[in-house]
Structures are given as C-alpha cells and as structure tokens.
Amino acid sequence: MGKRKICVVTGTRAEYGLLYWLMKGIQLDPDLELQIIATGMHLSPEFGLTYRDIEDDGFVINEKVEMLLSSDTTIGITKALGLGTIGFADSLNRLKPDILVLLGDRFEILAAAQAAMIAKIPIAHIHGGEVTYGAYDDSIRHSITKMSYLHFVTTEVHRKRVIRLGEHPSRVYNVGAPGIENIMKLPLLSKNELEQSLGILLEKPVFLITHHPTTLGSNPIEGTEELLEALNCFSGATMIFTKANADDHGRTINHLIGEYVSKDPNRRKFFDSLGQIRYLSLLKYADVIIGNSSSGLIEAPYLETPTVNIGNRQKGRVRPHSVFDCSPETSDIADAIRKALHYQFKEEHHYKIFGVGETSIKIIEVLKKIQIDSIAKEFYDGEIL
Known part of the structure; x- marks a missing residue:
C-alpha cells in the first residue's frame, strides 16, 4: 500500500x-x-x-x-x-x-x-x-x-x-486553533529586526490595522472611513496597515487606506502582505490590533495584545476579555481604542481558549x-x- x-x-x-x-x-x-x-x-x-x-x-x-x-x-x-x-x-x-x-x-x-x-x-x-x-x-x-x-x-x-x-x-x-501553533513555534523577530524589515520605527503607541469588507451588510465598507477618522485622534501613533482581502469592495477599502497612509508616510505604512513571521512579530509588539480580523480574537490574546473589533464581521465568534467590540462609528471606535490601550492582561480572564499549540x-x-x-x-x- x-x-x-x-x-x-x-x-x-x-x-x-x-x-x-x-x-x-x-x-x-x-x-x-x-x-x-x-x-x-x-x-x-x-x-x-x-x-x-x-x-x-x-x-x-x-x-x-x-x-x-x-x-x-x-x-x-x-x-x-x-x-x-x-x-x-x-x-x-x-x-x-x-x-x-x-x-x-x-x-x-x-x-x-x-x-x-x-x-x-x-x-x-x-x-x-x-x-x-x-x-x-x-x-x-x-x-x-x-x-x-x-x-x-x-x-x-x-x-x-x-x-x-x-x-x-x-x-x-x-x-485547538492552528494559529496558536505559529505563536509557539515560529522564531519571532526582535523589535529592532522588525523595524528594519518594515522600514519604520515602532514608536508607541503602535497600531496594527487589518480591516476587511463586511460582506453581508448593506454597505460592505462600513466602518472604514469611520476607522480612519478615529485614528486621527491618535496622531502620534505608529500605524501599520495590511491590505483587505479579495472579497467584494476590498479594493475600495484598500484605496481609502492608501490615501490615508500617503498623508503621513513617516508614521504610517501599508503592506500587501506581511507574511506570518512579520505579522505575528508586529502583533506581539503592537499596543493594540484594530479592525475586524479573526486574528484579533484568536492569536492576539496569546501575545497579550488587546483588540478593537469593529462592527459585525466577527459577531458570534468566541472571544476573550481582551477584545473590545464597538460599532462602526467614529466616536465608538476611538473610545474602544482608548480602553484597549489601558487593558491589563490577567490570568483569571482565561484568554487562552484555543488550545496549546x-x-x-x-x-x-x-x-x-x-x-x-x-x-x-x-x-x-x-x-x-
């Protein structure tokens, strides 16, 4: 055989x-x-x-x-x-x-x-x-x-x-979740190595932003413009964006992000793909991950990075206490980011709910x-x- x-x-x-x-x-x-x-x-x-x-x-x-x-x-x-x-x-x-x-x-x-x-x-x-x-x-x-x-x-x-x-x-x-295995096994970059690879200094606060279309809503790009407006409340932050996926209107989101990044290229970067090592390394050193990606609910808690989860795209998923859900409104997003920046991870919150790698x-x-x-x-x- x-x-x-x-x-x-x-x-x-x-x-x-x-x-x-x-x-x-x-x-x-x-x-x-x-x-x-x-x-x-x-x-x-x-x-x-x-x-x-x-x-x-x-x-x-x-x-x-x-x-x-x-x-x-x-x-x-x-x-x-x-x-x-x-x-x-x-x-x-x-x-x-x-x-x-x-x-x-x-x-x-x-x-x-x-x-x-x-x-x-x-x-x-x-x-x-x-x-x-x-x-x-x-x-x-x-x-x-x-x-x-x-x-x-x-x-x-x-x-x-x-x-x-x-x-x-x-x-x-x-x-368990396969993403946790990456965290346990991949050799993540040091902060200095990551900065050199990304071509930007990771001056605090560091935001990792991954925002995709909400394909069942009446407006698939809902929350995108509001997110960018909310980020203006944190003008001193380092902001690293990854491209939206290939779902309907993903290109529209990417266009809006591209325009936003171009206005301050010294503090903002936009990547087609970070790859797993750079993405997880950035997730480790970020002060908060913002958007509507499942990585904010699954991988981020294991790296003790709080999450701002916008809108309904991930509604229904199991999530730990480190995830701050908010509506796709500018003021709600800004408030959730402020709360996330002050979050302290505690063992009793049981945020490691997706296995052990x-x-x-x-x-x-x-x-x-x-x-x-x-x-x-x-x-x-x-x-x-």
Whole structure:
C-alpha cells in the first residue's frame, strides 16, 4: 500500500500561515504524501504573488487554480467561484488525493469543496462550527461542514455546534486553533529586526490595522472611513496597515487606506502582505490590533495584545476579555481604542481558549489512521456529549 495522499488547498496569505505546520508535518511524515493547490490571492500580483512564499518555505505547489477576476463586485466574486470550481475539478482529477484538507470559510475554499464532493474525495475541514454574522463566510463555512467528512474544530463550543449540524461525534475533533501553533513555534523577530524589515520605527503607541469588507451588510465598507477618522485622534501613533482581502469592495477599502497612509508616510505604512513571521512579530509588539480580523480574537490574546473589533464581521465568534467590540462609528471606535490601550492582561480572564499549540500533531494522527470506506453520511440526531 502506497502513501496516503493528503492534498491541502490554500488561497490567502493568512490561511497559508495557519496551515504551515500541518503542511510541514505532512511533508515530513513517511506515511503521507503532501499535495498542494494554490489559488485565489496567492496568484494575484495585486496581493503580492504570495505563492512564492510557499515555494520559498520549501514546498512544491502541485497545481495552481486561477480564479480571481479584476472585479470585486458580487457578480465578480460569483463568477470567480464558478471559475474556481472548474479549475479544482481538473486539478483534483489529476492529483487524485485520498483526503482534501480545507481551512475556513472563503469562497475559494467553497469552490474546492464543491469539486471534491462531486468527485467523492473525503474533505477534512478545519475551523468549522464558528459563527460570523457579518459576512457570507458564515454560510460558506456551514456549507463546507455539510460537505466534509472529517472536522477539526478549535473549541468545545464549536465541536458541539458541528454535531448539531448533524455530523457524527466520532468524526469531530477538538484540536485547538492552528494559529496558536505559529505563536509557539515560529522564531519571532526582535523589535529592532522588525523595524528594519518594515522600514519604520515602532514608536508607541503602535497600531496594527487589518480591516476587511463586511460582506453581508448593506454597505460592505462600513466602518472604514469611520476607522480612519478615529485614528486621527491618535496622531502620534505608529500605524501599520495590511491590505483587505479579495472579497467584494476590498479594493475600495484598500484605496481609502492608501490615501490615508500617503498623508503621513513617516508614521504610517501599508503592506500587501506581511507574511506570518512579520505579522505575528508586529502583533506581539503592537499596543493594540484594530479592525475586524479573526486574528484579533484568536492569536492576539496569546501575545497579550488587546483588540478593537469593529462592527459585525466577527459577531458570534468566541472571544476573550481582551477584545473590545464597538460599532462602526467614529466616536465608538476611538473610545474602544482608548480602553484597549489601558487593558491589563490577567490570568483569571482565561484568554487562552484555543488550545496549546499542538493542532497539527493531532490532525496528522487522525489523517494517518482514519479509515474512510465511503463519504456517505447519515444525519446525526443523537445526544451531544
């Protein structure tokens, strides 16, 4: 019997960072063969052609699925989803993996899931059972759950939620969040190294700003202009921005940020992609992370950095006390930043709720040993233990 072929799909810089240790573990395991499909933002010059980061890390990309259009409208995203499904159908037919590993809730991953389901390839889904009311990612995530055979969730709350969706408890594993593994294992930069890499002095207070479209709202860029106005209340701060993702109206957000940064390039920087080491290092030295990224809820608390979470994009996610939720209004955002700057981390707040950094080891153990004779499933209506 040959090696079990495990195919991992990645479409964004952030997602790849979460998958890195799992991919490395599969690559080094004598019983497994790693296959990689790169897609989405990885292949876009606009977002830094980050597929090259994957190759620089010593991985071989087996297939590239081009699917992003120049449009970031709802029509453009829907057409990209269709293109992606066609591309994944061809790629999966060539690779013929034994298991397909998918993480999260983006439209690129939905395209991969659809193609794999029809091809009868078992899907192992990471980060299922979570809730984000402010984005259509929420529906995508639950849809992928129903197409998946194996489920690797990040907390006990999420395990029970996946089971409520009808998935059998024997196929749902609480393994913690993969992002925590990066914090435990990656050699983060010193402040001086980070300053040299970023080309800016990190004079306090340091703000890391990551703001994405709220795709289920009537105004996807809601909170963006208000955020920039609120930041004017902290004119002495060092502000590091990362690009919004490729969801609808992400380019509009990036344009607004670009104009804002250009007005004070000595104190503000805007990056297509920071990469995992620089991002986590900056998250460590930042006084607060601001925006609506899940990293503010999951990784930031482990580095003892408080979070200002704007609007509804992350509404419904489990979060610790170090997250300050606010409305997308200028005054509320400014008030939340002031509160976050004065927050003191205390052990009794139980902010480390996403495991202890052993996620990839637990996932690989299951991927190696699980017997999958058929992907046919019955809807589980039994007791949740």
